[in-house]
Amino acid sequence: MSVNPRLAAISGPLRDSVFPLVDGSLSIGREFSNLLSIDDGLVSPKHCVVTLDGKRCVLRDLGSQAGTFVNGLPVQDRPLLHGDQIAIGGSVFLFLREEPSEAHPNPVELDDGSQGASATTRLRREDVRYLHPEALAALPTTERVARDLQTLLKISTAIGSIRNVESLQWQLLGMIFDVVPAERGAILLGEDPGEFASIVAWDRVAGPQHSVHVDRHLAQQVLEERIAILSKVPKSAEQDQAAPQGERGASGSAAGGAGDAEKREVHSLLCVPLVSPDKAIGLIYLDTANPDIRFTDSDLHLVTAIAGVTAMAIESARQVEWLGSENRRLRAEGNLSHDMVGESPRMREIYQLIERVACTDSTVLIFGESGTGKELAARAIHRNSPRRERPFVAINCAALTETLLESELFGHERGAFTGAIALKRGQLEMANGGTIFLDEMGEISPALQAKLLRVLQERDFMRVGGTRTIPLDIRILAATNKNLQKATKDGTFREDLYYRLNVVSITMPALRDHKEDIPLLAGYFAAKYAEKCNRRVLGISSDARTILTQYEWPGNIRELENAIERAVVLGSSGMILPEDLPETLHETPAQSLRSSTYHEAVRQLKRQLILTAMDQSEGKFTEAARLLGVHANYLHRLIRNLDLRLALKKKNKG
Numbered sequence: 001m002s003v004n005p006r007l008a009a010i011s012g013p014l015r016d017s018v019f020p021l022v023d024g025s026l027s028i029g030r031e032f033s034n035l036l037s038i039d040d041g042l043v044s045p046k047h048c049v050v051t052l053d054g055k056r057c058v059l060r061d062l063g064s065q066a067g068t069f070v071n072g073l074p075v076q077d078r079p080l081l082h083g084d085q086i087a088i089g090g091s092v093f094l095f096l097r098e099e100p101s102e103a104h105p106n107p108v109e110l111d112d113g114s115q116g117a118s119a120t121t122r123l124r125r126e127d128v129r130y131l132h133p134e135a136l137a138a139l140p141t142t143e144r145v146a147r148d149l150q151t152l153l154k155i156s157t158a159i160g161s162i163r164n165v166e167s168l169q170w171q172l173l174g175m176i177f178d179v180v181p182a183e184r185g186a187i188l189l190g191e192d193p194g195e196f197a198s199i200v201a202w203d204r205v206a207g208p209q210h211s212v213h214v215d216r217h218l219a220q221q222v223l224e225e226r227i228a229i230l231s232k233v234p235k236s237a238e239q240d241q242a243a244p245q246g247e248r249g250a251s252g253s254a255a256g257g258a259g260d261a262e263k264r265e266v267h268s269l270l271c272v273p274l275v276s277p278d279k280a281i282g283l284i285y286l287d288t289a290n291p292d293i294r295f296t297d298s299d300l301h302l303v304t305a306i307a308g309v310t311a312m313a314i315e316s317a318r319q320v321e322w323l324g325s326e327n328r329r330l331r332a333e334g335n336l337s338h339d340m341v342g343e344s345p346r347m348r349e350i351y352q353l354i355e356r357v358a359c360t361d362s363t364v365l366i367f368g369e370s371g372t373g374k375e376l377a378a379r380a381i382h383r384n385s386p387r388r389e390r391p392f393v394a395i396n397c398a399a400l401t402e403t404l405l406e407s408e409l410f411g412h413e414r415g416a417f418t419g420a421i422a423l424k425r426g427q428l429e430m431a432n433g434g435t436i437f438l439d440e441m442g443e444i445s446p447a448l449q450a451k452l453l454r455v456l457q458e459r460d461f462m463r464v465g466g467t468r469t470i471p472l473d474i475r476i477l478a479a480t481n482k483n484l485q486k487a488t489k490d491g492t493f494r495e496d497l498y499y500r501l502n503v504v505s506i507t508m509p510a511l512r513d514h515k516e517d518i519p520l521l522a523g524y525f526a527a528k529y530a531e532k533c534n535r536r537v538l539g540i541s542s543d544a545r546t547i548l549t550q551y552e553w554p555g556n557i558r559e560l561e562n563a564i565e566r567a568v569v570l571g572s573s574g575m576i577l578p579e580d581l582p583e584t585l586h587e588t589p590a591q592s593l594r595s596s597t598y599h600e601a602v603r604q605l606k607r608q609l610i611l612t613a614m615d616q617s618e619g620k621f622t623e624a625a626r627l628l629g630v631h632a633n634y635l636h637r638l639i640r641n642l643d644l645r646l647a648l649k650k651k652n653k654g
Contacts, residue, residue, distance in 0.1 A: 004020050004021060005020070005021045005050075005052060005057045005080075005095070005096070005097050006018050006019060006020040006021065006095075006096050007019045007026065007036070007050070007086065007093040007094065007095060007096075008093060008094045008096055009091060009092070009093050009094075010085075010092050010093065010094050010166075010170065011090075011091060011092040011164060011166035011167045011170060012038070012040070012089070012090050012091025012092060012164060012166075012167060013038065013039060013040065013090075013091065014036075014038065014091060015166075019035070019036045019093075021050060021051075021052055021057070022035055024051060024052035025049060025050070025051045025052070026049065026050045026051075027046070027049045028043075028047050028048050028049065028050070028088060029043060029044055029045050029046040029047040029048075029062075030043045030044060030045050030047070031045045031046065034046065034047075038088065038089060038091055040089040040090050040091065041089075042066045042089035042090055043064070043066070043088060043089040043091075044062070044063075044064040044065055044066070046062050047061070047062060047064040047068065047088055047089075048060060048061045048062055048064060048068045048088065049062060050080070050095075056079050056080075057079070057080045057095070057097070058077060058078065058079050058080065059075060059077070059078045059079075059080055059086065060076070060077050061075060061076050061077075066089060068086070068087070068088055069086070069087035069088075069171060069174070070084050070085065070086055070087075070174075071084060071085050071174040071177060071178065072085075072087070072158075072171050072172070072173070072174025072175035072176075072177070072178055073174070073175070073178060080095045081095070082095065082096060082097045083095065083096070083202075083204070085170055085171075085173075085174050085202075087167065087170065087171045087174075090162065090163060090164035090167045091164075091167060092166070092167050092170040092171070108186050108188060108196070108199045108201045108211060108212050108213075108214055109211045109212070109213050109214070110193055110213075110214055110215075110216040110219065111213050111214070111215055111216060120229060120230065120231045120232075121229070121230040121231075121297060121300060122227045122228070122229055122230075123227065123228040123229075123230070123300050123301065123304055124226070124227050124228075147179070148179075148298065148301075148302045148305075151175075151179045151302065151306075152302070152305055152306065152309065154175070155172065155175050155306055155309065155310075156309050158171065158175065159171070159172060159309070159310060159313040162313070162317060163317050163320045163321070163324075164317065164321065165189075165314060165317045165318055165321060166200065168310075168313060168314060168317050169187045169189075169200040169314075170200055172187065172306075172310055173185050173186075173187055173200055173202060176284070176286070176303065176306065177202075177204065179302065180270070180286055180295070180299050180302070180303060181288060181290075181293045181295075182204075182270070182286035182287060182288055182295075183203070183204055183205045183287065183288045183289060183290065184201075184202065184203045184204065184205070184212045184286070184287050184288075185201070185202055185212070185284070185285060185286045185287075186199065186200065186201035186202070186212045186214060186284075186285045187199075187200045187201075187274075187282065187283075187284055187285075188214070188219070188282050188283055188285065189274070189281060189282035189314070190281075190282055191223065191279065191280060191281065192223075193216050193219040193220050193223065196282070205289075212285070214271075214285050218231075218271055219271065219283060219285070222271045222272070222273050222280075222283050223273060223280045223282075223283060224280075226273050226275050226280050227273070228270070228271070228272040228273065228300055228303070228304040228307070229269075229270070229271045229272075230268075230269075230270055230295055230297065230299070230300040231266075231268070231269050231270075231271075232267065232268045232294050232295065265289055266287045266288070266289055267288060267289055267290065267291050267293065267294070268287065268288050268293060268294050268295040269285070269286065269287035269288075269295070270284070270285070270286040270287070270295050270299060270300060270303055271283060271284070271285050271286075272284045272285075272300075272303050272304050272306075272307045273307065274307050274310060274311040274314065275307070275308070275311055276311050276312065276315050281311060281314065281315065282311075282314075283307075284303060284306070284307050284310075286303065336351055336354065336355045336358075336380070336384055337380070337383050337384055338351070338354070338376065338377075338379075338380035338383065338384075339376050339379065339380070340373055340376050340377070340380065341517070341520055341521050341524045342514060342517035342520060342521065343516075343517065343520065344514040344516045344517045345514075346509045346513060346514040347509070347514060347517060350377065350506065350508065350509075353506055354377060354380050354381055354384065354506070355384065357381060357504050357506075358380070358381045358382075358383075358384035358385045359384070359385065359386065360385075360504075361475050362503045362504050363456065363475070363476050363477070363478070363500065363501055363503045363504070364378075364381060364477050364478070364503070364504045364505070364506060365441075365478050365479070365480070365484075365501045365502045365503075365504070365505045365506075366378060366477065366478065366479040366480075366505075366506045366507075366508060367479075367480060367481075367505060367506070367507040367508065368479070368481060368507060368508030368509070368510070369481050369508075369510050369556055370481050370555070370556065370558070371511075371555050371556035371557050371558030371559060372508035372509065372510060372511070372556045372557060373508055373556075373557055374439065374479040374481075374508055375394060375437065375439060375479065377506060377508060378394070378435075378437040378477045378479065379392060379394075379437075381435070381477060382434070382435040382437075382475075382477070385435070385475070387433065387434050387435055387475060390431075390433040390434030390435070391430060391431050391432075391433070391434035391435075392431070392434055392435050392436075392437065393427045393430055393431040393434070393435070393436045393437065394436075394437040394439060395408065395409065395427055395436070395437070395438055395439065396439045396440055397438055397439060397440045397441060397443050397444050398439075398440035398443040399440075402445045402447070402448060405444070405448060406448055406451070406464060407424070407426070407464055408426060408427055409426050409427055409428055409448075409452075410426040410428060410429075410451070410461055410462065410463055410464055411423075411424045411425045411426030411427075411428075411429055411463040411464065412424050412426075412463050412464035412465050412466075413463050413464065413465040413466045415465065416463070416464045416465025416466075417464070417465065420464075420465070423463075424463075426461075426463065428455065428461055428472060428474065429461075429463075429470060429472075431474050432472055432473060432474055433473055433474070434474060434475070435474065435475045435476075435477060436474050436475075436476055436477070437477045437478070437479070438452075438476065438477070438478045438479070439478075439479045440479070440480060440481070441478040441479060441480045441484075441501065442480040442481070442482035442484055442487060442493060446492075446494065449493065449494045449497050450494070450497075452497065453494060453496060453497045453500060455472065455476075456476065456497070456500045456501070457500070459471065459472045459473070459474075460472055476501075478501050484498050484501075484502075485498065510553075510556055511553040511556045511557055511559075511560060512552050512553055515549055518548050518549050518553075518560065519540070519545055519548070519549070521557060521560055521561075522540055522545070522548055522560065522564055522576075523539070523540065525560065525561050525564035525565065526539070526540060526564050526567075526568060526576060529564065529565045529568040529569070530568055533568055533569060535568060535571075536574060537568055537571070537574065537575070537576065538574040538575055539575055539576070540575065540576045541575045541576060541577050541578070543577070543578045544567075544575075544576050544577055544578045544580070544581060547578055547581060547585050547586065548560070548563075548581070548585070551584075551585045563581055563582050563585065564576070566580070566581075566582060567580035567581055577634075578634065579630065579631050579633060579634030579637065583637060586637055586638075586641050603642065606638065606642060607642050607644060607647075609628065610624070610628070610635070610638060610639060610642070610644060611644070611647065611648075613625075613627045613628050614648060619648070621635060621636065
């Protein structure tokens with residue numbers, strides 16, 4: 001049954017999208033005025049157009065700079081057939097007219113077959129005549145050789161400008177079909193037949209809904225030995241091809257259809273490795289079931305030569321794709337405006353997630369322990385959103401009683417309760433047009449949860465004591481350090497409100513989960529409080545930095561900030577030293593490191609140095625501290641942390 005003609009994107013930025021011909025026409029280009037707009041620098045503003053002319057569809061190039069390709073060939077005006085591949089810039093589309101079948105099999109199926117009775121030719125890359133100048137000079141100037149060289153030149157020129165790996169494969173397969181009489185073909189990328197990362201396949205006879213079958217053992221042999229294989233059924237075996245299915249040889253097992261009725265015997269096949277300088281990165285597979293067609297040695301040399309120039313183009317395209325994605329990632333992080341500090345992989349994930357959700361109006365629920373920077377994340381979402389010029393209002397729901405919080409959120413009318421001597425606008429109303437951030441959301445009472453649910457559902461509210469609803473245009477961000485999903489099961493938090501809030505969730509990592517950011521955070525806080533206190537702080541000593549990174553930080557970034565502020569305020573030198581840090585930081589690491597041989601040895605050495613200094617100073621702490629080069633207060637702390645009090649008492653008694 002026929003349907004409206006359409007283009008299905010199989011590679012490029014619009015992949016998996018389908019574009020029907022609207023009113024018998026489909027304009028394609030980079031401008032938004034086109035029905036099919038492609039954001040690609042290789043696509044002209046008005047690139048081409050597909051029109052329905054009677055019962056046929058015609059593709060017309062509109063003078064594009066990069067050209068329009070059908071099945072790998074540049075075209076100006078071309079009638080389209082069902083299954084044609086159209087390459088436009090870095091995108092490839094499939095032209096479809098027939099109703100798609102319900103089943104969508106894999107484009108390539110690997111079978112455990114064998115080649116059976118077939119004549120096989122093997123060719124190594126170093127023996128390909130087209131890839132060696134001395135062998136090329138000795139070739140006779142025949143029409144076939146001239147055509148092959150022209151084909152190699154055309155393919156090398158075409159694929160050299162393609163920067164999308166999948167588009168490169170589709171266009172390459174189309175160009176190979178133009179010079180090799182193959183009925184089916186596939187390009188498989190990967191180093192293991194069981195784990196091909198990219199599969200492009202086409203059956204020109206059966207159509208796009210039919211898989212191309214490849215012999216698994218053949219693919220493995222080609223990849224492991226890096227040899228090209230040409231396999232042909234001998235003329236003497238043609239009688240077997242006409243015999244009943246049960247009497248046939250196994251030569252077609254590599255290319256059968258989905259069922260016995262559709263199974264076709266392969267009369268000739270080519271399997272050629274794609275070899276980069278140090279490894280095989282995939283293969284090209286071609287076959288035909290037409291008994292009148294035999295692939296020749298010239299076809300083998302040509303396809304192997306094509307594979308030789310293609311492998312480097314694929315590797316280059318992969319590198320360009322990786323560089324492009326890395327550039328986009330870095331650009332997104334560079335454009336993201338925020339006050340957070342951290343370059344660890346965990347924090348980079350947070351930045352990327354914030355950048356993606358900021359441009360939407362979706363409600364965001366931010367999870368994380370106290371002190372992990374949930375409000376900073378909320379402010380970053382607002383700062384990078386379309387509402388950045390409107391108010392950002394933050395409310396700590398745990399800091400107010402239920403009555404005060406309700407009045408703070410919704411406001412109240414004059415006379416609504418005792419003491420309400422004037423109308424008060426609530427924070428929701430103050431944030432209208434902007435963003436409201438509800439911190440410690442898990443602390444809200446059930447009654448107030450019901451009112452907030454209405455705000456989320458209806459986007460309006462009533463002031464306390466009011467009689468009319470006030471419309472709201474706000475974005476709601478919420479944060480909690482509680483497990484709200486568990487709270488819904490316990491009945492302390494409304495399940496419907498939880499799902500309304502949890503449209504997009506962000507989990508801020510605890511500081512102990514990204515300790516590599518501690519030196520960066522500590523340096524940031526040291527500079528911040530040095531400026532506030534009008535002190536010159538040159539940095540953090542290596543010993544102090546070690547203590548900071550070994551501590552578990554149950555209070556997270558807020559505890560680290562307080563520790564650095566204390567060190568800046570109480571410190572007496574240009575560097576932040578271990579004795580400037582809070583006592584809790586010295587106590588915890590010593591016990592957690594006792595299982596470590598290295599740190600236990602350091603611990604024992606410290607004990608011995610202190611005991612020796614106390615002996616030399618005859619038990620005087622100030623003198624012992626001078627001998628050790630530390631402050632007396634720090635020496636007292638070390639004696640306590642290293643459990644030396646009892647040992648010193650025994651020495652004194654002795």
